[in-house]
Amino acid sequence: MSPIDKSHQPGPENSHQLDARRLLCPLPVIRTQDAIAKLQAGELLTVTSTDPGAKMDIPSWCRINGHEVVEIVEQDHEIIITIRIMLEEE
């Protein structure tokens, strides 16, 4: 049996949460960047922010750094962004 490739099957053990509420630009991005630096390819990070700017800035940061935005949800003045960490290109 081949080992499970976690990069394609994120489960609860490789899903992480980041509370960036009450932080304003660019702190939600900085916290996201610092959290992702500690994660492995394939893991998921869900960032919760109350900064309206995060909706543009976090996806922008993900695009330039090659990570995938899986979902953006807005509810009760919160912006919840789920990111899949991708392998860093050299």
Added chain:
Amino acid sequence: MKPQAVEKQRKAVALISGGLDSMLAVKVIQEQGIHVEGINFFTGFCVEGHTHAVRKKHKDKQKRNNALWVAEQLGIKLHIIDVVEEYKDILLNPVHGYGKNINPCLDCKTFMVKKAVEWIKENNFDFIITGEVVGQRPMSQRKETMPIVAKDSGSDDLLVRPLCAQQLPATLPEREGWLDRNKMYDFSGRTRKPQMALAEQYGFDDYAQPAGGCCMLTDENYAVKLRDMWDNRPSREYELDDIIMLKMGRHFRLAPHLKLIIGREEGENNFMQGYKRLFVSIFPTSHPGALCLVDGEFKSDAELQQALALVARYSQGKNAPEVTLNVRQMDGTEQEYSITPMAAADIKSEWIV
């Protein structure tokens, strides 16, 4: 046959502010085949975000981080670095003093380039680029001060200013042939025309050009609030929350030990809600109105009454005979008061910071 030597891909890191000049500087260097990545330093005083994100006044502006946006336009990676703690010493003890307001521009630029020097060493990059232009800014971008930045930061001849390189001594990347000096520029002075022409040539038609740069410390109103805070505290030490609150609301200095911060609109009130655990707060309950955070303490009942009347003034009950307000302590306990709103004529001009 002898194998041909493969030229090493040279790498530069650019200080990205989010404005046009750093955007152009990167493009000029990219055009010479250099791999460029950006770094952006968050000092706590960046104009981005805080105000634009919460105020309706700025609703026409895109709620975007300009440095990120620029990086995306250029197709480069951007590393945003939190330097809030380290920056305190730069602001509090600038070797070269302040500019027109509380802007320690020369020390600030030196600090940022020094951080970039550390960064290129850690990340195996070859040199640093900035969007500086000789004579563009009165403090940090003068022909006499540019060598100071290069020397004090330790960047020396690894610091390239592509927009005015032809006005400056050749740097190592030029001497080594990594960069062609003739493909850089000789811009100088405060005119923006050469930059705008180059932007047009590159097809950049959307870029930020904030007056005074991208730092609140060059803003006169902000500097007044910061000085007031320092003048009325035993020490000039500050926390990030302190400097963020200086961007929020109307500030009324009622006494050296007492300042009121009254929200100007819904966005600010919502944001200030998050600070109710750090400040005593006052808010009207009988009428819609602004949230007030109390920076300091009430040393007498008269001071409390004065504050309540002022907050009532900024509610929709300002013409009512009485307004009811809640005073909430930091532990969540609340007490209700009724008060006649202050007349506009009774708001003393010396209170307004």
